[in-house]
Amino acid sequence: MIDMTPNVVLVVTIGVLFTAGVYLLLERSLSRVLIGVILLGNGANLLFLVAGGAAGRPPIVGVEPEGQMSDPLPQAMVLTAIVITLGMTAFLLAMAYRSWQLHRHDEVQDDVEDRRIARLAAIDERATADDDTEEGTETLDDEAATARDETDEGLPADEVRR
Structure with missing residues (x-):
């Protein structure tokens, strides 16, 4: 019987990598976000390998008994995750390089619209009026009758309802 209990040191390492990665992703500096993505990628790779079970013999049919072979799927998933992390890193x-060229820093600034919405939220006011939920004189049936459907061009209203 193969021992399937994970190594506690690897589990703690995975937790630390994910925690530090998420913390760094929440920063405004692109260099810190980059380090956070790399830490998350490494944590995901370790998680795949730990979840894949104990190491075994090479998975070649006919050479080793089935019970002693390692599962190749976690290894393939780790290779895919490495490629995705490399693309995100690039x-x-x-x-970050372009931001440094333009502004001499790599900090992501607030958007003007984000600031406006935050200011309105602070005074508990809506940013836009919601016509669907506001009280009006027209019922939903009246709105549906007057709505124009571009797919029914040229057909009279009584033919559309059939």
Whole structure:
């Protein structure tokens, strides 16, 4: 029987990598976000390998008994995760470099619209009027009758309802 209990040190390492990665993703500096993505990628890779079970013999049919072979799926998933993390790293590096060229810092600034919505939320006021939920004189049946459907161009209203 193969022992399927994970190594406690690896589980704690995975937890630390995910915690530090999420914390760094919440920062405004693109270089810190980049380090957070790398830590999350490494944590996911370790998680895949730990979840794959104990290491075994090479998965070649006919050479080893089935019970002693390792599962190749977690290894394939780790390779895919490495490629995805590498692509994200390259993209974030390019964004940080471009931000450094333009502004001499890599901090992501607030959007003007975000600031406006935050200001309105602070005074508990809506940013836009919601026509669907506001009280009006027209019922839903009246709105449906007057609504224009572009797919029914040229057909009279009584033919559309059939």
